[in-house]
Amino acid sequence: MNEQTLFVVQRISAAILAPMVLVHLGLILIAVEGGLSAEEILSRTRDNVGWTLFYGLFVVSAAIHAPIGIRNILREWTRLGWKAIDGLAMLVCVILLVLGMSAVIAVF
């Protein structure tokens, strides 16, 4: 993926994440007010296609957005070469995807 594509993809993923983060934060506030328990969370998410799609998209967007930013930080603050930087960024992407999607699937 070239720099132009990475730049565009990071902006688009940011545009997707911005409103989703607000919804996510709002949900946390509302959820905590009623007492936070595994049962309460599962009652909301189990068999709920809407929340599964919401958090599925959230995880994919975050897994795309964050590694591109980390790639830039590594370039500016370390002496690593591009191969190592791209490898680490890809690793972060895979970790976020696996952890995030497994969490989404677990509560569906």
Place this chain on the structure above:
Amino acid sequence: MEKENSLRVRVWRGSESGYWTEYAVVARDNQTVLDVVTEIQRKHEPSLAYRFACRVGVCGSCAMTVNGQPRWTCRTHVKKVAHDGQLAIEPLRNLPHIKDLVCDLEPFIDTWQRAGAIFQGQSTRSDPPQKVDPGSKPRKQADSALQCINCAVCYSACDVVHWNRRYLGPAALNRVWTLLNDERHSEQEETFNKAFSRDGCSSCHSHGNCTRFCPVELSPASSIAGLKKMAFSGPQARLAHE
């Protein structure tokens, strides 16, 4: 009395490693920082190395760091920058230091080459001059980014260059912006791709130091922002539709 009429000027001597030397220079009503440096060299320290040519803000040779900020010294009045009659003058940041106040500009010039900031026409000398609408949006945007004097003040002010010396930097990318808004430039795609290469315009953090310190009041930050917007459309679409 003498103390009131003199400036305490600290000047960097040496190259990457060196030391500060302080000189007392007569304070005058009309005095630029370059005047001060010249007076030091002529009256106090003949071996002091510094660079200048036109003395009127055209050539871009005399840029130095004055009290921590990059300046064109020939057009910087001492009264504007001195703190309590004190000046600290050192070479530009982000460039190799050769001797005293002189930098090696090669890395800066190299960014222009790497950025593809070279005009490539498509007509020959036997063709009539190409007509350019001075009122078109691309032309106006190109015009607003012209007149760079290659002083490297923006390159020195840029924090991203400081972190990553491979970054193309504001001056070269500003030049690229003028070319991508110039319908006569035939290598739009090549120039665009070089600007968006690794360590290209997408590395910019939009701090705006380039614009803040540009002595001829250009806005490389705006030019780079324009380049970033082109990421969504490509270079040709812009000229075709506007």
